[in-house]
Amino acid sequence: MKTVLTILYIVTSVWAIGAIIYHGRRPSRSISWALAIITLPFLGALLYYLFGVNRRKFRFFNPKEFEKRKKYGLPESPLKEDHRTHFENDIRKQRLSRLIHSSCNTTATSGNKVSVLQDGGETFNVLFNAMEKAKRFIHIQYYILEQGQLLDKMLDLLKRKIDQGVEVRIIYDSLGSYQLRGRPRKKFQDIGVKIYPIMPIRLTNLLFSLNFRNHRKIVIIDNQVAFTGGVNVSDKYIKREDGLGKWKDVHLQLEGPVVNDLHMVFLKDYFFASNKENFHISDYLFEQEQMDGVDAQVVAGGPDSMYPTIMHQYIGMMNQAQKSICIANPYFVPGEAFLESLKIVALEGVKIRLLVPKKSDSQAAKFAMFSHFEELLQVGIDIYLRDDFSHSKIMIVDDDLVSIGSGNFDIRSFELNYETNVLLYDKKITAEMTQEFQKLCDKAELVTLERFKNRGVWLRFLEGLFKFFKPLI
Known part of the structure; x- marks a missing residue:
């Protein structure tokens, strides 16, 4: 029996490491997977099979879900030419907006009304x-719809609206x-909501559904007002919980031409x-x-x-920085490309501040971040x-650029x-966000290089260990 297991271990390990060498794109990520395979017999190869294989490169694993998504390419958003922003007098913004348009085919629009909602309580009110x-x-999309007071309140509200003839559609990450x-x-189905999981977890699509998550948070109401950001439907945002207290987060309320582009993502x-x-798309986009x-x-x-x-956006914003960059995120575990770009900008003299929580809901992410x-x-x-x-995902550059949304500064948000x-x-919203960021920094603990170097050997070991496994986190 021992001989059989040894042969099986060698075969699975050779297959997995061979696949890593042949299909690996990033050496750091490949090394992490190879280490996992060697140090975790059978389990390492299984984890790689579940989470590491780039199935778009394997024809026999090419998931139908990707092809299915591509079939649902929607027509371009109905957008007047005078609603498009070209930034004729600002080369920095021209370059950044072109980068994003080239990467995801959305256009910078003018004439939007934007309200920044600074915590969960305000967001849900x-x-x-x-x-x-x-x-x-009402069109709703969330990564987390968690049972509790907020979800019950949403259910009661939606029932009233459906009784008034309002259509309600919900999609959520399974x-x-x-x-x-x-x-x-x-x-929700009983009150008339059309509700579907995105990539439902089944045995037939387990390899696909476990690794690729839909992390978006979007609400569209009558195509007139939209909400997006980092807040999920969870009582963590309105009630204190053991260990972490009440979660903080930032969300956006949007009106104007930008609503159509956000609605296209939902549709x-x-x-x-x-x-x-x-149903006819023209009935919902205008x-x-x-x-x-x-x-x-x-x-x-x-x-x-x-x-x-998402990585292109963040690196593009960094490359446009002339004076300062402010980043707030609980899972700051990016890949080497982002880290090197950040260090280059810092060495050029741009003032960079990183604000992260001292405590985390994921110890693995915390050690990898540290x-x-x-x-x-x-x-x-x-x-x-x-x-x-x-739980916020914020990046502020100079005095005129700010990003708020669902994208963390980690490999999962960048790639998976x-x-x-x-x-x-x-400028106005950026100034308000910078002022709020400064207030939070004033209350926070500044980490010094000398003090950080004196941390214990055990902490260093844990940080080094989880740094290897950060592509999995």
Whole structure:
């Protein structure tokens, strides 16, 4: 028996490492997988098979889901030419907006009204008030729909709106919203909600559905007002929980031409999840009136995109920085391309501040994140640890660029998740976000290089260990 297991171990390990060498794109990621295979007999190869194989390169593993998504290419958003923003007098913004358009085919638009919602309580108060005013339809997409007070309130609200003749459609990630299986989902179906999981977890698509997550948070109401950002439907945002307290996050309320682009992202995902429900797109997409004048651009990326759009956006923003960059994120575990770009910009003299929580809901992510602190501190990047847990995904550049959305600064958001950010080209909103960022930094603990170097041997070991496994986190 021992001989059989040994032969099986050798065969599976050779197959896995051979696949890594032949198909690996990034040496750091390949080394991490090879280490996992060698140090975790059988389990390492299984994890690679489940999460590491780039199935788009394997014809016999090429998932039908990717092809299915591509069939649902929708017509371009009905957008007047005078709603497009060309930034004729600003080369920096021209380059950045062109990069995003080339990467995900969205256009920077002018005449948008944007409200920044600074925490979960405010987000859900504004969101539910907007839902109450719906006349035609409410379209909802979340990574997490978690049972609790907020979900119950949403269910009651949607029942009232359906009774008034409002159409309601919901899509959700099957892993993130695992609590919605069975009876909880049936409650929504019973009141008339058209509700579908995105990439439902079944034995036939297990390899696909476990690894590729739809991490977006989008609500569209009558195609007039939209919401997106980092907030999920979870009572963690309104109630304190043991260890982390009440979660903090940032969300956006949007009106104007940008709503159509965000709605297009939802509709494509909905067509995919619902097997192309039969309705006329023109009934849900239409021209928008210009509002306050904020320039905004939707950034949408996923594993079926031609490029790693979220990473392109963040690196593109960094490359346009002339004075400062502020980043807030709980899972700052990016790949080497992003880290090197960040260090280069810091060495050029751009002031960079990184704000992360001291505590985390993922110890693996925390250790992997801390493993990069020393090299970042050495190039002059300021790192702040906040006492509360913030789930926000924010990047602020100079005094006129800010990104808010669902995309974390990690390999999963860059390569494996479906994500949506909104990039705002606006001095007023950027000034407000920078002021709020400064307040949080004033309350946080500044990490110094000398003190960080003196951390214990055990912490260093854990950081080094999880740094190898960061592509899996």
